[in-house]
Amino acid sequence: MRLLFLGDIIGRSGREAIIRNLADWREKLSLDLVVANGENASHGYGLSPDIAKNLHSAGVDVITLGNHAWDRRDMLGYINQAPHIVRPANYPVGTPGQGTHIVEISRGRRALVINVMGRIFMDPLDDPFRVVSEILSKHRLGVTVHAILIDVHAEATSEKMGFGAYFDGRASVVVGTHTHVPTADHRILPAGTAYQTDAGMCGDYDSVIGMGKPAALHKLVRKTPGDRPQPAEGEATVCGLMVETDDATGLARKVAPLRIGGHLAPNWPDF
Amino acid sequence: MRLLFLGDIIGRSGREAIIRNLADWREKLSLDLVVANGENASHGYGLSPDIAKNLHSAGVDVITLGNHAWDRRDMLGYINQAPHIVRPANYPVGTPGQGTHIVEISRGRRALVINVMGRIFMDPLDDPFRVVSEILSKHRLGVTVHAILIDVHAEATSEKMGFGAYFDGRASVVVGTHTHVPTADHRILPAGTAYQTDAGMCGDYDSVIGMGKPAALHKLVRKTPGDRPQPAEGEATVCGLMVETDDATGLARKVAPLRIGGHLAPNWPDF
Amino acid sequence: MRLLFLGDIIGRSGREAIIRNLADWREKLSLDLVVANGENASHGYGLSPDIAKNLHSAGVDVITLGNHAWDRRDMLGYINQAPHIVRPANYPVGTPGQGTHIVEISRGRRALVINVMGRIFMDPLDDPFRVVSEILSKHRLGVTVHAILIDVHAEATSEKMGFGAYFDGRASVVVGTHTHVPTADHRILPAGTAYQTDAGMCGDYDSVIGMGKPAALHKLVRKTPGDRPQPAEGEATVCGLMVETDDATGLARKVAPLRIGGHLAPNWPDF
C-alpha cells in the first residue's frame, strides 16, 4: 500500500497548494491513501466544515487534528457527522468525534488511522501510550487491517521518538506533527515501522511556524499583546512523508519525505 | 569562509565519530571553522575538561553548550581557562565563562561564535533577543568580524524560527540545537542568514534522543524512576550544517546539511 | 468522626515535631484518624520504610505521597507491604502500591483515604478527575464508608479549587498539598465537603519551602548548579487541617486549621 501523510496545513497558502496538486500526485505516486493534519487549515486556527469538505474533495482521505482541534467551535458539532475527521484519541471519554478511522482501500484492504496527542509541554490529556495500546489491541496488523498510521501530535522530540520506539513493529507509520518544521530523520525503525519525528507544515516557511513574522515577533520580543498572528501568505512548501507498506505484514518497505514548493529544499519520493 | 556546525554530541558514540573523521572532513570540505555543541558529550550529561581537549585536538575550534552546561561540575571551574568553550550568553551576570568567542581564521579573518538559550519550555534565563542584540551591537558583520554564528539552544520551533527572523541579515548563521533531531528546513533567509531550526545530534538515532530506549521508555510510560538513561552505543549519525559565507558581507552564499553514518539518510554538502 | 490531616512533612524538623506531640494531640482533640503527607519526610526527598514506621508508631494512621513518592527507591518495593502508605491513585496501571486505603475506626466505622496528583505544571499522570470519580463510584459516603479524605497533591490553585468544587458533596474532605504553604481558605463547601487549597508543610518556614535558604536561592538566582538543597533545621510549624464529620452523612460539620510551633501565627482548632 502506498500512503502519503501531510503535516499541519496552515491557512489558505497551505490548503491551495494541496488542492491544486493532490490529484496529480495521487496518480504520479500511485497513492492508496492520503492523510493530512488539518488543525490549522482555517486561517491558522482550527478546521471548518467547509474547508474539511474541500480537502476531502481534493483527495485527502482522512484529516487528523491536534491541540487546535476545536478552535473552530462548529467542529464540535460537525465531527460526529464526518468520521474521516479524526481528533486526538486521548481526549476524555465523551469528547465529540473519534480518535480513529478505518478507510476501505481497493482490493479489500483496510487502513487504520489514529491521531493522538503528546503531553510534555502540552495540555495534559490521557496517557497516549496507554490509549494507543488499547486501540492496537483490537487490531491485527496485516490481518484485520493492512496498514496502521499514527499521527502523534506532540511538542517534545523525546516523547515522539519514544512513541516510535514503543510502537515499533505494531504500526506501519508513526509520524509526528505540531512543531511545523519537517525533521530529516525519516527511516524504518528496527521492527519495521516507518518513522519521522515531524512531518513539517504545509505552509509558507518565510514566517514563524506559518504565521506572519511581525505579529509573531511582537509576541516573542515585546511580551505585550499585539495583532493576532495571521498565516503568512507566501508560497507554501507542502511537507509530508510517503511510505510504501507490505500488505501481508503491514510493515514499511520504503519511506521518503515529500517537500514541494516554497522556500525549502525540494524532495520528491523516488519510488 | 566555510563553516561546519555540528549538533549536540551524545556520549562516546558521537564523540568517536567526530574524532575519527573530522580531520578528513576539514580537508575535503576546505573548512575554515568547526563549531560543535558539546553539552551532552560526557556520557550524555555535560562536558568534561578532558573531552573538551580531545574534541579541540580533533579539530573542533569552538564548543557551545546549553542547559546541560554544568552537569559536569568541573566545567564551572574549567570554562574560564578555556575561552573556546562558550556557554549560553544569557545566563545571569557573574556566571563562569563567556557567551561568545572570536576565532582568528587565516588571512586576518575573524569569526564570532555566540551561544544562547531559549526560554519557552526551559529554565528562564535572560531575554535571548535582548542579550544577542547587545552583543551584535558591538560588531559589524563583514568589517570587525567576517562571520557570526549563533547556536540557539531551544525547545520551541516558534522561538527558534522567530530568532532566525529577528536576526536575519545580522548574523551569518542561526542554527538551533537541543531537540536532538535534525530539521529539513535549512535555507538562506531573505536578508542573507543561513538557518536551520535544529542541527540534530551527533549520536545513535536508534534511541530516544540519543539515550538507550528501555530507560527512556520507562520514564515516559511508567512514570516511576528507573535506571538513569545512558547514551545509546550504536553507530552515530554525525549531524550538522555547512555554510559558505561571503567574507565581504558576512552573509551566507550556500547552505547544506551534513549527515553521515548511522541510521539516517546520508547527506554530504556538495559545494 | 474527627480527622486531622497534616501537610508535607519536611525532613527531621517536621518529623520530630509530629512524633513529639501527636499522641498528646490525638487525645486533646479526640481524633479518630490522622493522615499525613510524607513525600518529603526523608531529608526532603521521599519516604524511607524506617521513617514510615516511626510516623505510624507515633500515631499517623495513613501516609500519603506525591511527586516525590519514589525519591527513596526502596519505597517502590516496600509500599506493597505497607497498605497504609498511599501513593497518587493516578499513576499508570501497574505502579507499585495503591492510591487508596480504608482504615477501620472504632465502632465499626470506616474511612477511605485517597491520594491523587494534579497535572497542571506537573508531570502528566492520568486524569485525576476521572480516576477519583471511578474510585468514588465504588463507595457510598455514610454507608459503605463513613468518611472520605482526598489529598490532592497539585501546584495550581485552579486545579485544586476545581477539584474541590467537582467532588463537593462526594467526599468529607478535599485538602491540597505540594506547595508547602498553608492557605487561609479552609471552609465547608456548599454541598458539605471540607476544603483547604493547601494544608501547608510541617517544616521550618525560615526557609524556601522547607529547604535551606542559601542553596535554594543559588538555584533561583544564579541558575548554575550549587549544593543540593537540604531541609532547613529550625523549629517546624506543624500545619494541618482538622475536620469533624457527621458519621451518618459523611459530610463535614466543622473545619479549622491547625498550626503550631515555629514561625507562623499559631492556630489551635477550638472544637
Add this chain to the structure above:
Amino acid sequence: MRLLFLGDIIGRSGREAIIRNLADWREKLSLDLVVANGENASHGYGLSPDIAKNLHSAGVDVITLGNHAWDRRDMLGYINQAPHIVRPANYPVGTPGQGTHIVEISRGRRALVINVMGRIFMDPLDDPFRVVSEILSKHRLGVTVHAILIDVHAEATSEKMGFGAYFDGRASVVVGTHTHVPTADHRILPAGTAYQTDAGMCGDYDSVIGMGKPAALHKLVRKTPGDRPQPAEGEATVCGLMVETDDATGLARKVAPLRIGGHLAPNWPDF
C-alpha cells in the same frame, strides 16, 4: 506608616466590596497607604481606565498588575497617563508604563511600590531578582523612601518565598499575588520584612479562583472549549495584608491579614 495591600480584585463582586468599604477601613485602621492588585478588576480580564479611576477615587492609592495587565488593550495607552498604575517592572525595556511608583504620604514621608512578575510556570520576563535589585540600589529604605512594598506576582511558592528571603531587610513588605488564594503564612522575616506568600483575591470564593464553577470545570475536566469563564457573582471576600512599619528604618513592626465578607473565615487586623 500603616499600609494595606489588597490581592487580585476579581470583577464586579470584588470591586464593589472594596468601593463600598474602603473609606471606612482607611479611617478605622488609620491607613497611610492602600495598594491593590487590579489585573482582574475588569470582568476578570485586565483593568480598564474607568475602573482604575473608580478604585482610585475609592481610596486605592496605587494599583499593581500582573500577567493580565494588558487584557484590556486600552491600558497600553492609558498607563502612561496614570503613574499610580504600576505594571510588572520586569517587562522588556520599552513596555508602556512603569514598574514602580512613589507615593507622597503625610508629613514628608514617601512610599515606593514595586510590581514584579515571577517566571516559574509563567511567561518568561526579565530576571525579577536582578530587576528589583537594580531598583532598590537607587533607594535607601528609611532615608530616601520610608516604606517599600513589593507585589511579586508569581505562581510558584518557591519563587515567592525565595523572593522574600532574598530581599528580607531591603523592603518593608514582600507580598505575593496571582494564585487568588490567601496564604496563612504572614510573618515578619528575620531581617524585618513583612511577608505573605499570597494575599488572596478580592472576589467570590464560591468559584474556581474567582470564576464561575461550570465554565472553569468544563475546561479542567472536558478539555474542549466551553463558555468563556466569567467572574462568580456572589459576595466577595476582601483579602489583603496590613502592615505597620517603622518610618525610621522602613522595616515592619506588625503584620496581619485582613479577610472580610463572603465565604472565608474573617480576620480583622487588631492593631
